[in-house]
Amino acid sequence: xxxxxxxxxxxxxxxxxxxxxxxxxxxxxxxxxxxxxxxxxxxxxxxxxxxxxxxxxxxxxxxxxxxxxxxxxxxxxxxxxxxxxxxxxxxxxxxxxxxxxxxxxxxxxxxxxxxxxxxxxxxxxxxxxxxxxxxxxxxxxxxxxxxxxxxxxxxxxxxxxxxxxxxxxxxxxxxxxxxxxxxxxxxxxxxxxxxxxxxxxxxxxxxxxxxxxxxxxxxxxxxxxxxxxxxxxxxxxxxxxxxxxxxxxxxxxxxxxxxxxxxxxxxxxxxxxxxxxxxxxxxxxxxxxxxxxxxxxxxxxxxxxxxxxxxxxxxxxxxxxxxxxxxxxxxxxxxxxxxxxxxxxxxxxxxxxxxxxxxxxxxxxxxxxxxxxxxxxxxxxxxxxxxxxxxxxxxxxxxx
Amino acid sequence: xxxxxxxxxxxxxxxxxxxxxxxxxxxxxxxxxxxxxxxxxxxxxxxxxxxxxxxxxxxxxxxxxxxxxxxxxxxxxxxxxxxxxxxxxxxxxxxxxxxxxxxxxxxxxxxxxxxxxxxxxxxxxxxxxxxxxxxxxxxxxxxxxxxxxxxxxxxxxxxxxxxxxxxxxxxxxxxxxxxxxxxxxxxxxxxxxxxxxxxxxxxxxxxxxxxxxxxxxxxxxxxxxxxxxxxxxxxxxxxxxxxxxxxxxxxxxxxxxxxxxxxxxxxxxxxxxxxxxxxxxxxxxxxxxxxxxxxxxxxxxxxxxxxxxxxxxxxxxxxxxxxxxxxxxxxxxxxxxxxxxxxxxxxxxxxxxxxxxxxxxxxxxxxxxxxxxxxxxxxxxxxxxxxxxxxxxxxxxxxx
Numbered sequence: 153x154x155x156x157x158x159x160x161x162x163x164x165x166x167x168x169x170x171x172x173x174x175x176x177x178x179x180x181x182x183x184x185x186x187x188x189x190x191x192x193x194x195x196x197x198x199x200x201x202x203x204x205x206x207x208x209x210x211x212x213x214x215x216x217x218x219x220x221x222x223x224x225x226x227x228x229x230x231x232x233x234x235x236x237x238x239x240x241x242x243x244x245x246x247x248x249x250x251x252x253x254x255x256x257x258x259x260x261x262x263x264x265x266x267x268x269x270x271x272x273x274x275x276x277x278x279x280x281x282x283x284x285x286x287x288x289x290x291x292x293x294x295x296x297x298x299x300x301x302x303x304x305x306x307x308x309x310x311x312x313x314x315x316x317x318x319x320x321x322x323x324x325x326x327x328x329x330x331x332x333x334x335x336x337x338x339x340x341x342x343x344x345x346x347x348x349x350x351x352x353x354x355x356x357x358x359x360x361x362x363x364x365x366x367x368x369x370x371x372x373x374x375x376x377x378x379x380x381x382x383x384x385x386x387x388x389x390x391x392x393x394x395x396x397x398x399x400x401x402x403x404x405x406x407x408x409x410x411x412x413x414x415x416x417x418x419x420x421x422x423x424x425x426x427x428x429x430x431x432x433x434x435x436x437x438x439x440x441x442x443x444x445x446x447x448x449x450x451x452x453x454x455x456x457x458x459x460x461x462x463x464x465x466x467x468x469x470x471x472x473x474x475x476x477x478x479x480x481x482x483x484x485x486x487x488x489x490x491x492x493x494x495x496x497x498x499x500x501x502x503x504x505x506x507x508x509x510x511x512x513x514x515x516x517x518x519x520x521x522x523x524x525x526x527x528x529x530x531x532x533x534x535x536x537x538x539x540x541x542x543x544x545x546x547x548x549x550x551x552x
Numbered sequence: 553x554x555x556x557x558x559x560x561x562x563x564x565x566x567x568x569x570x571x572x573x574x575x576x577x578x579x580x581x582x583x584x585x586x587x588x589x590x591x592x593x594x595x596x597x598x599x600x601x602x603x604x605x606x607x608x609x610x611x612x613x614x615x616x617x618x619x620x621x622x623x624x625x626x627x628x629x630x631x632x633x634x635x636x637x638x639x640x641x642x643x644x645x646x647x648x649x650x651x652x653x654x655x656x657x658x659x660x661x662x663x664x665x666x667x668x669x670x671x672x673x674x675x676x677x678x679x680x681x682x683x684x685x686x687x688x689x690x691x692x693x694x695x696x697x698x699x700x701x702x703x704x705x706x707x708x709x710x711x712x713x714x715x716x717x718x719x720x721x722x723x724x725x726x727x728x729x730x731x732x733x734x735x736x737x738x739x740x741x742x743x744x745x746x747x748x749x750x751x752x753x754x755x756x757x758x759x760x761x762x763x764x765x766x767x768x769x770x771x772x773x774x775x776x777x778x779x780x781x782x783x784x785x786x787x788x789x790x791x792x793x794x795x796x797x798x799x800x801x802x803x804x805x806x807x808x809x810x811x812x813x814x815x816x817x818x819x820x821x822x823x824x825x826x827x828x829x830x831x832x833x834x835x836x837x838x839x840x841x842x843x844x845x846x847x848x849x850x851x852x853x854x855x856x857x858x859x860x861x862x863x864x865x866x867x868x869x870x871x872x873x874x875x876x877x878x879x880x881x882x883x884x885x886x887x888x889x890x891x892x893x894x895x896x897x898x899x900x901x902x903x904x905x906x907x908x909x910x911x912x913x914x915x916x917x918x919x920x921x922x923x924x925x926x927x928x929x930x931x932x933x934x935x936x937x938x939x940x941x942x943x944x945x946x947x948x949x950x951x952x
Contacts, residue, residue: 368827373773399819406826419799423952425820426806427768551951552823 154209157219158198165197168204172197172242175258178340184255186239186246186334186344186353189414196242200259216265220298227295228277231267234297235346236304238269246334246353249346270297272348273506273514296507299348301496302326302356305466308499309490310522312349312514315461317453318495319446319479321469325362327411327449329355329458337456341412342449348503349514355458357411357449362442363469365404365420369438373431384472386435391474393436395481395537399424400433401544402441403552412452413549421552439475440538443482444545450483462486464524466495473526481534482542491523498522554609557619558598565597568604572597572642575658578740584655586639586646586734586744586753589814596642600659616665620698627695628677631667634697635746636704638669646734646753649746670697672748673906673914696907699748701896702726702756705866708899709890710922712749712914715861717853718895719846719879721869725762727811727849729755729858737856741812742849748903749914755858757811757849762842763869765804765820769838773831784872786835791874793836795881795937799824800833801944802841803952812852813949821952839875840938843882844945850883862886864924866895873926881934882942891923898922 158164173181173190182188190197195216203210217225218241221233238244243255243266251263270276279293299307302320306328311318313330320326331353334344342357366383375381401424408416422437454460462485469475470489480487492498502517511517558564573581573590582588590597595616603610617625618641621633638644643655643666651663670676679693699707702720706728711718713730720726731753734744742757766783775781801824808816822837854860862885869875870889880887892898902917911917 364827372830374776376774376776376779379776419823420825421821421823422825423819423821423823425822427764429772431772548952552948 153222154212155206157222160193162198163192165192165201168192168197168200169194171200172255172258176255181242182340183336184245184252185242186336187242188337188340188343190242194240194242196255196259199261203260210260213265215267216261217267220300221267224276224295224298227279227283229280230277232270232276232297233267234270234272234274234299234348236272236300236348239345240300244269244346246344246346271350272297272299272303273350273503275507294504294508296504298500299503300345302328303345303348303354304499304503305496306330306354306499307348307502307514307518308492308495308497308522309464309466310518311464312347312352312518315459316464317450317458317460317462318464318466319450320467321362321442321446321465321475322467323362323364325359325442325445325449326467327357327446327453329453329460331355331458335456335458337452341414342452342456348499355453355456357452359404359445359449360407360410361404361420362445363467365402365406365438365442366435368406369435373434375431383468387439387472387474389432390436390439390478393432395440395478395534396541397433397436397440398428399426400429400437401541401548402434402437403545403549404438404441404445405549409549411449418549419552421548423548439478440482440541441545442469443475443479443538444542446479447482447542448546450485460485462488464488464490466490466493473528476526476528480528480530482538484530484535484539486530487528488524489526491525492521553622554612555606557622560593562598563592565592565601568592568597568600569594571600572655572658576655581642582740583736584645584652585642586736587642588737588740588743590642594640594642596655596659599661603660610660613665615667616661617667620700621667624676624695624698627679627683629680630677632670632676632697633667634670634672634674634699634748636672636700636748639745640700644669644746646744646746671750672697672699672703673750673903675907694904694908696904698900699903700745702728703745703748703754704899704903705896706730706754706899707748707902707914707918708892708895708897708922709864709866710918711864712747712752712918715859717850717858717860717863719850719863719865720867721762721842721846721865721875722867723762723764725759725842725845725849726867727757727846727853729853729860731755731858735856735858737852741814742852742856748899755853755856757852759804759845759849760807760810761804761820762845763867765802765806765838765842766835768806769835773834775831783868787839787872787874789832790836790839790878793832795840795878795934796941797833797836797840798828799826800829800837801941801948802834802837803945803949804838804841804845805949809949811849818949819952821948823948839878840882840941841945842869843875843879843938844942846879847882847942848946850885860885862888864888864890866890866893873928876926876928880928880930882938884930884935884939886930887928888924889926891925892921 169192218237235249245252275294279289306318309318318328347354403421405418406420409418505511569592618637635649643652645652675694679689706718709718718728747754803821805818806820809818905911
């Protein structure tokens with residue numbers, strides 16, 4: 153390894169990102185890679201930065217690897233990658249799942265500087281004897297190419313065919329829809345990537361905030377009666393307030409918005425405040441606001457003709473029946489929680505199991521290991537209430 | 553007394569209020585009485601209600617009295633009133649300080665059903681012998697006609713000439729400007745009434761909320777570290793945050809607005825929320841919002857060519873140096889606090905003193921008894937900051 157890895161959020165490649173954006177049209181970038189927005193976070197501009205700023209490192213590099221693929225190399229001695237992580241390099245042709253030569257030319261590298269692209273479930277190699285002695289792993293242990301977390305979580309929640317949407321409400325919000333071929337948004341609001349399931353792709357709109365606004369609220373306005381109040385108790389409070397929080401409406405964009413409308417300047421809000429509103433109303437309003445933000449992204453998918461039969465919820469918020477019920481009412485589709493809350497790990501295990509031939513294939517594995525724990529169904533009365541308030545939410549965002 | 557008094561906020565005379573509003577044009581009502589809006593709270597529709605619904609009481613009434621004047625009758629045995637309270641009857645011709653015969657005809661009473669109108673400082677009579685025995689007051693004790701609270705407070709704060717504005721930030725917000733002749737707002741946004749000072753009138757815009765939003769905040773989001781936190785401590789927190797609360801902006805209209813824009817549907821808001829905002833920022837934003845609301849009403853007065861040289865602050869908020877300083881910066885005029893915080897009582901005492909010839913006149917009395925305790929001056933840097941944020945505040949109200 154010639155230098156430390158550069159973390160994805162690192163913004164040093166600002167200038168290089170602009171150079172790439174000037175050389176390729178936004179439409180070409182999007183249609184080729186599935187990524188709507190060139191920015192310094194992607195590997196392509198980072199490699200270009202290395203070429204200019206650390207030519208020694210650049211010239212002596214034999215392979216450019218994503219962190220996961222570096223770890224697989226350490227485990228097996230094999231250079232590999234797979235379509236899900238490669239979808240976020242800006243130098244993968246998404247539809248073909250092959251390197252994009254024009255981009256490689258522009259950033260100044262040849263194909264031989266990149267690893268082979270395996271299917272996510274395919275065995276890259278066995279654990280090396282060096283690893284055996286270091287970690288006590290048997291050299292018969294197979295290592296598969298693996299997957300990015302969002303796609304692995306989708307797989308681990310059974311989201312492997314169009315119709316089921318997974319959403320993860322944790323710190324931020326991630327939504328994943330499985331599609332059969334790459335789907336492009338004419339307004340370029342949503343990224344498309346390869347799924348870890350063969351011949352499938354995903355649309356994955358996301359938002360900068362979600363559960364974290366509840367953490368902010370609890371830390372900023374702590375409970376007087378219970379200093380150790382956890383999210384469960386906080387959400388229990390929300391359940392005591394009727395849908396719509398008696399006119400209190402929140403925007404959860406405390407640090408800008410991403411999908412469907414990219415706006416780093418957007419901020420959070422509470423409006424409609426009157427003297428009857430208590431702490432519980434504010435909790436309810438925030439929880440509803442996060443559900444509305446989820447709906448914005450689900451509606452974005454529907455607008456692209458993506459079928460939405462049901463939603464499976466992951467992340468910290470999936471522990472809260474209150475929140476799940478609100479989501480079902482706001483989205484007007486059933487919301488399910490899988491038994492295994494660590495869906496990304498389960499998805500990775502499924503890929504390994506298929507690679508090791510424990511399962512005959514991904515569909516069989518999903519049938520055997522993915523179980524739904526609880527289902528929440530929309531109630532027509534609440535759906536009607538939220539339909540109205542959701543419009544208020546959208547128009548509030550437009551106004552502010 | 554034939555029946556209990558009807559409290560001013562009582563809305564039973566809705567229908568009668570509408571009848572009066574249909575019979576007289578809004579312009580005539582406003583130009584004659586100084587009151588911009590007919591509603592059930594005023595005595596005129598309430599008397600009309602009595603005529604229809606309690607004809608026995610109505611027919612046997614010898615005098616219709618405001619509560620203060622009833623108490624003076626109990627003290628002295630004399631029927632009296634004065635221009636300040638009469639200004640809120642809707643049957644006083646403001647400019648002439650005489651009863652409005654057309655309105656008396658419409659509500660079905662003659663002048664002899666109303667008391668004599670004394671100047672506020674004039675002695676109505678001495679304490680009766682019955683009161684002497686009941687309360688131990690000497691029968692030499694003189695009783696003057698008195699004043700409504702807002703005008704008495706203006707007098708007690710030295711607001712007896714154009715140029716000084718008094719504002720009272722308590723539960724709600726009351727602003728009083730002294731003028732030499734009745735001033736009418738072409739948009740009918742602000743009431744005009746007689747002052748308790750001879751040959752003076754007042755404009756008195758008001759708002760439904762002010763200090764009460766801070767009480768709501770303290771009760772709704774109490775301090776974890778100090779369960780007995782008082783307003784002084786809360787406002788001390790506000791002083792730690794820089795002007796503008798780092799982008800957090802509030803609207804204080806938790807129960808609608810009155811002046812300058814009458815809108816019972818308006819509600820409170822916090823916008824611009826980001827993760828850096830703590831409890832202290834919310835306190836600051838509320839305190840600033842109340843100062844902005846005050847500025848709206850001061851600007852309304854300026855728009856009517858009322859001179860605004862300085863503001864004298866009364867009410868609970870006048871105890872807070874932090875708040876007074878913010879007001880000076882937001883208003884861009886000096887803000888002073890009188891030594892006597894009970895300005896309405898002091899004003900009443902001045903009227904009594906003039907009536908009892910302790911003082912040669914009101915101006916001499918004001919010079920002797922009204923002292924300024926502290927002055928707060930606008931700082932140009934803060935004025936510039938607030939000038940910008942005040943525009944944001946106005947436009948936020950328009951948007952919501």
